[in-house]
Amino acid sequence: MSQKVQIWDFAVRFFHWSQLLLLVGLWYTGEEGMMAQHQLLAYSLLALIIARLYWGVFGNKAARFSTFAATPATALRYFKRPVAVNGHNPASFYMIVLLLALVLLQLLTGMATFDNSYISDGPLVSVLPSSWVDIASDWHKLNFDLLVIALLVHIVAAIWHSIRVHNVIGTMLTGKDKAFDQPELLRSSWPYFVVVAVLMLVLYFWQGHKLVALL
Secondary structure, eight states: OOOOESSHHHHHHHHHHHHHHHHHHHHHHTTTOOOOHHHHEEEEEEEEHHHHHHHHHHOOOGGHHHHHOOHHHHHHHHHSOOOOOOOOOOOHHHHHHHHHHHHHHHHHHHHHHTTTSSSSTTTTGGGGGGHHHHHHHHHHHHHHHHHHHHHHHHHHHHHHHHHHHHHHHHHHHHHHOOSSSSSOOOOHHHHHHHHHHHHHHHIIIIIHHHHHOOO
C-alpha cells in the first residue's frame, strides 16, 4: 500500500467545511427570521471567501486556481473517463467557480436586501435606489434556489466520485491521499488565517458591532 502524503493544507480544509456549516447556519437563521445572526454569519462567510480567493493565488499548489483550471474540452474528457488525481480534478474546476460565484452573489444581494422588521437592513439598502433594492431582494431569493441546486449536485457528485473513483471526501477530511503526482512540501496555512482575521475585524467594525448590539 502506498504511503499517504499531505495533499490539502489546513486552510483549504477549514474553508471547505466551514463554508458548508455557515451555509446551513445561514439557511436556518434566514428561515427563523434571526436576521442579526443571519448577517453575522454572512459576514463571516464573506471573510472566508475573500481569504480563499487570496489563497487561490498565493497558497499551496493544490489550493491555487491555476493548478486545476481546465478548458471545457479537458473537463468534458475527464467527466467521461474520471481517474484519481491529487487535488481538484479538471471537471471540478467549473463547479468550484460556479459555487463561489453563487455564494458571492448571495452575499452581495443580501447586503442590498431589506429586512421586514427594518431593524437589520443590508448595509447597501440606504445608498441604493429602491428599484435596485427590490431587484436585489428578488435575486437573493432566486439565487438561493440556484445555490441549493448547485450544492446538491456537488454533494451527489462528490459521493459518487468517492465511491466509484476516488475517496475525495475522505481526502478533504484528513488532507492526506496517495501520491499520484510528485508530492509538494506544503507551506503553513497561517497567511490565510491572518487574512481571515483582518477581514473579520474590518467587517466587524464596519457592520458587525451594530448587529451584535441587536442580539
